[in-house]
Amino acid sequence: MKTAQGKRWRNWSKTCECTPEKILYPSSIEEVVSFVKEAVKQKKKIRVVGAGHSFTDLVKTDNWLVSLDLLSGIEQLDEAASTVTVLGGTRLFQLGEGLGQEGYSQENLGDINVQSIAGAISTGTHGTGLEFGNIPTQVVELVIVTASGEVLTVSEEQNPQYFKACLLSLGVLGIIVKVTLKIIRTPIYEYRSEKIEYPLFVQQLEYFINENRHFEFYLFPYSDLVQVKTMNITTHKPQRLLFHNLKNLILENYLFFVLSEVCRLFPKSSPTISRLSAMAVGTTTITAKSHEIFATPRLVKFREIEYCIPLHYFKSAIQEIRECIELKKHKVHFPIECRTVKADDIWFSPSYQRDSAYIAFHMYKGMPYEEYFREVEAIMQKYGGRPHWGKMHSLGKKELHACYPKLPDFLAIRHELDPQEIFLNDYIKKILIG
Template identity: 70%
Template sequence: MIKTEQVRIWKNWAHTFESHPNQILYPSSINEVCSIVNEAAKLKKTLRVVGAGHSFTKLVKTDDWLISLDLLSGIEQLDEENQSVTVFGGTRLFQLGEELGKAGYSQENLGDINVQSIAGAISTGTHGTGLAFGNISTQVTQLWLVTASGEVITISKQENAQYFNASLVSLGSLGIIVKVTLKIIKSPVYEYKSEKVEIAALDQQLSYLIDTNRHFEFYLFPYSDLIQIKTMNITDKSPQNLRLHHVKNLLLENYLFFILSEVCRLFPKTSRSVSRLSAKAVGSSSISAYSYQLFATPRIVKFREMEYCIPLQNLNSAIQEIRECIIEKKYKVHFPIEFRTVKADDLWLSPSYHRDSAYIAFHMYKGMPFEEYFRDMEQIMMKYEGRPHWGKMHNRNSSELHDLYPKLADFLTIRAELDPNGLFSNDYLKELLSVIPEQKLIGL
């Protein structure tokens, strides 16, 4: 029997929206997912699938049925000969990292949050950093999709290949990803380093840092000339005990930062001083461990986030304009701005489609006004051909998205083929991607 839950209100992690689903369903097998799809189609209900609820946009908002794949989780098969792993769609990234680590393997790259489900991370184009690597979706070699007909189709470059590049970043609008095969690597030991440098030094060394580090990112602190650089590279050093490292992350990057954030919320004029203090507090550190232990950090402090992907060659100009705009407009913001790099890919709705990319993430503490700050940062991102992260806040309309994504019309053609009656639809997606009226669809 399929587990169901009746809830009055469902909220995402960041509390940027609330939903009132008729019910939440927890299938524990692929057959149960198929049964839910068939029943929803029969009753003319729509379905949205939720992972960890870490998207800031209304991708899963619904008044009909919400599906969680939490019970459809775990590794089905580890293929050491081909260095691949097949996992169910609800598997959380931290769970996958731990299980792979025990067997001596890892994903080639991860983001800085690892609570998402693998299906959710794929569907929204979640990414890490490192110009040798694409987003997490590019690690997929095969996926199993339950379509609106209630059937399971296998999609890869060899089977149903016409759907492959559309299915890997699909916003959950083509069907339900119930299982995926990922390419993996032998788990190396990484040396993680963090240090602060002057912004002038970054200007001179940015290309070198991007090209010579396996994983590289940096944080720009508003109103400060100091930035934090983080790198991860393979080392022959032995892995260390991370207890002190994790305690430091919890105490400094979460609990202390929460207190400082509350001060900024109550007294917004302190934001400039808090940002500068945070920059000065960055210390030099180095630690060696396995990748799944280092990529992600716990996030307790809640915030609003907007993230844009721009062509890598525009990064230096964008940095300068962002800094100048913050100083000129005197925004009350203390959260650092995060910069990462991602390799170009050929996935139709990937923000990195056909271009090596810099991802720039803007944050504002929950409870503090963010609209003007995000609006002006978005204008800068638009100037530099910015594509929004699908899971982060933005204001791009359908017409603009069609200009930014040359394969969006082709994607919608496939969506109409696989889900002709809009079973995997909600109002947000209808408005975001725009259904062509001639298609006579119930919804997107």
């Protein structure tokens, strides 16, 4: 098994860093079992990292950090059952490409596809569209290595008492080494992006939500323009995406990086840059396969906070957010990303038992974000918000227990599966146990 000692680790956004005693790269389930048993003997803590796209200290450790990058790949595609079984370290873009070659895809994805499937499940990664839940709702079966070194299969049929807890667990119930997912025949989508005046958009919000398979929008601070993106199944043939991808790379990454640097150096320019960005949104219509179009490159570094609120508060919340930014004159130019997700029954899911609106706030790296995030977080909490587990938030044990009625049951299972707390770190103890 490959290992690295004394190596400094940082997440993508550089909001978390640590120097683990060693970083382990297992390439088989047997190797995972072996080092878990060894960790118990040596009384070491273990945290597992995927792509490092969480903004919090979820995986921070000075003990053993585990990467599943070498435990990767599609193991089996079952056409009769419409499922695929993949190893835990498989990145979403690898899964999309592999499924696409066989004419299949996941039913929904987020706007970033570099995460590992185990990490996406463990933190509740989501896409958009009120017909669809977050990525954990696609899971049929999980195979985890528990703190005792047992290889445990968890599904509705096998060990069902653990299933709803394991579907979103922050990595504290065991190491996800294998996943079986529901899949669908690859649809061809018509993707459309356009800008709409805010007053007209608000009137049409319910229509956009209910009449599109996938729908999201971007609010631009200090602007009355809204970018609306929709994706719906079409019978048209997919296009070549070279020009579209090149345009996204140049405009949404390289040019936006330059504009962001201007805002960092001259914060008072943020409102102007935001308005210019909104005006630059053109009308785009393309057709493509799902795995080619859900995600876009994200090269510009930022900080992010994202909350999930009940869907019926959506309109009130975005209006209050716009008013807050203008009243407090927050120096922010990043657009606010807004999506919808179907209710589910996963204990730790932000969408637990409610159709949901997800609202994500970003601040460019190097720019002060604390006051802005504090203000918008207060608005989200006012509307019953639950934080995305992979994004920044200020909630502790008391607030999270109020958000998640099944948290006591989750903690009971955590204690049962890991009584020696080898999968905990200080951050998780602080927010869940106190």
